Amino acid sequence: MSVQETLRYLRMVRQGMRAGTITYAGAWDESKHPRASDGRFGTVAGSHAGKEETTREATAVKDKPKKKTKATKKSAKKKKTQADHEADLLARVKLMKDVSSMIDYAMDMMREGLSFVDEEMEADFSTRKKDIMGVASHMNRRSLELLVKNCYGTVMYPTVDYLSKKHMSKAQYKTGSRILGLWTNDPGKADGTLHLDGHFKGHWNNTQRRGTFAHEFGHAIDGEMVKDMENHDTLHSGPGKVSSGKTKQWREAWEKEINQVNAPLSTYARTNPWEGFAEFARLVWCPTENGKLASPRKMYPEIKKKFPLCWKYWVDRGYLDDTEFS
Numbered sequence: 001m002s003v004q005e006t007l008r009y010l011r012m013v014r015q016g017m018r019a020g021t022i023t024y025a026g027a028w029d030e031s032k033h034p035r036a037s038d039g040r041f042g043t044v045a046g047s048h049a050g051k052e053e054t055t056r057e058a059t060a061v062k063d064k065p066k067k068k069t070k071a072t073k074k075s076a077k078k079k080k081t082q083a084d085h086e087a088d089l090l091a092r093v094k095l096m097k098d099v100s101s102m103i104d105y106a107m108d109m110m111r112e113g114l115s116f117v118d119e120e121m122e123a124d125f126s127t128r129k130k131d132i133m134g135v136a137s138h139m140n141r142r143s144l145e146l147l148v149k150n151c152y153g154t155v156m157y158p159t160v161d162y163l164s165k166k167h168m169s170k171a172q173y174k175t176g177s178r179i180l181g182l183w184t185n186d187p188g189k190a191d192g193t194l195h196l197d198g199h200f201k202g203h204w205n206n207t208q209r210r211g212t213f214a215h216e217f218g219h220a221i222d223g224e225m226v227k228d229m230e231n232h233d234t235l236h237s238g239p240g241k242v243s244s245g246k247t248k249q250w251r252e253a254w255e256k257e258i259n260q261v262n263a264p265l266s267t268y269a270r271t272n273p274w275e276g277f278a279e280f281a282r283l284v285w286c287p288t289e290n291g292k293l294a295s296p297r298k299m300y301p302e303i304k305k306k307f308p309l310c311w312k313y314w315v316d317r318g319y320l321d322d323t324e325f326s
Contacts, residue, residue, distance in 0.1 A: 088141050095144035099136045103129055106154040106196075114158060121158065128156075131210045132196070135217060138285045138296050142318035146221040153193035163197040180212040183219035192223060207293055211286045218281025221319060222274060249316075250277065253309035264306065280310050284320060 107125055111117055117125075136144065157163040164178045185192025194216055254276045258265045269279035287299035304311045304322075314320040 091141050092144060095141065095148055096133070096136055098148045099144065100129075100133060102148070102151065102154050103132055103156070106156040110156040110158060127206070128196075128209070131206065132213050135210055135214045135285050139217070140319065140321045143217075143221050143320075146223070147217055150191045150220050150223040151194050152191045155193060155195045157195065157197045160197045163195060167195065180208075181216040183216050185223060192220065194220060207286075207288055207291065210293065211282045211288075214282040214285040215278045217285065218278035219274070221281070222277050247273075250310075250313050253307075253313050257307045257309055280307070280314070283307075284314070 107129065111125075136147075139147065157166070160178045160180065163180075163182070164173055167179050167182055168177070179195075180197060182195035183192055184195065196213060196216060251273050254273045258276045258280070259270050263270055265276065265283060266279050269276040283303060284296065284300070287294045287296055287303070289299065311320065311322075315322040
């Protein structure tokens with residue numbers, strides 16, 4: 001029976017027809033399929049002689065485990081990489097929802113503290129949320145996990161002046177300087193509070209706002225705590241605390257690539273290693289080109305080339321994925 005006939009037969013059976021009513025042009029001819037003395041096919045002399053033995057040998061060969069070639073290993077690795085990537089995407093979606101909920105709660109609390117909220121303010125709050133999630137969308141799974149884990153509180157302020165008055169001395173405030181964002185935490189602890197502003201009208205543009213959010217998120221993930229303090233494996237934001245500033249690998253990267261006279265990253269990044277860490281976060285999560293927001297995929301090769309030690313540190317820590325999926 002040919003393959004076509006077999007398929008036709010199966011289709012007819014599935015349609016409820018009795019097999020006995022089906023005839024074929026190439027009907028079974030037993031004379032062409034001689035039996036052995038015990039009644040079995042394929043064990044007598046002729047065209048079928050030795051077929052059973054051959055079949056057994058073929059089965060034995062088939063059952064032998066195939067030796068993995070380089071191509072097979074490469075294919076398996078590629079499938080695993082793809083599976084890992086898909087799992088990462090699902091985890092990131094969940095973490096993004098957590099960040100969104102965290103910001104929504106902070107905004108609701110902010111609204112409750114205001115005597116009124118007009119349409120212009122609501123529009124600005126909406127843009128603020130969009131900018132925050134825009135930064136979060138460039139963060140990988142590890143950095144999002146740390147952001148959610150380390151932020152036990154998030155406080156939103158209606159204007160830059162509200163935030164500045166709250167956290168600056170009167171003398172500082174009178175100079176005209178303003179605080180755009182703040183990360184506060186207790187000494188020796190990984191978790192802390194994000195203080196974020198969104199109303200930059202008259203002060204800052206959209207690109208600067210996103211950059212500020214990315215900077216503060218950088219401080220938040222720098223709150224990662226690892227027990228191996230002897231090998232400088234503990235991070236925590238802020239001067240005088242166990243932080244990136246006391247991590248040998250990061251300090252060396254900061255000294256060689258950031259703390260330079262020409263301020264290759266920014267002048268503020270030269271303040272100390274932990275501010276350099278936060279500014280590097282701004283660079284990778286809010287990359288710009290000619291003063292405008294740019295695609296990370298486009299800018300990452302340039303960043304990696306310009307700051308190889310900083311890039312390696314972030315990749316080693318898991319804050320960046322140095323893969324085709326970055």
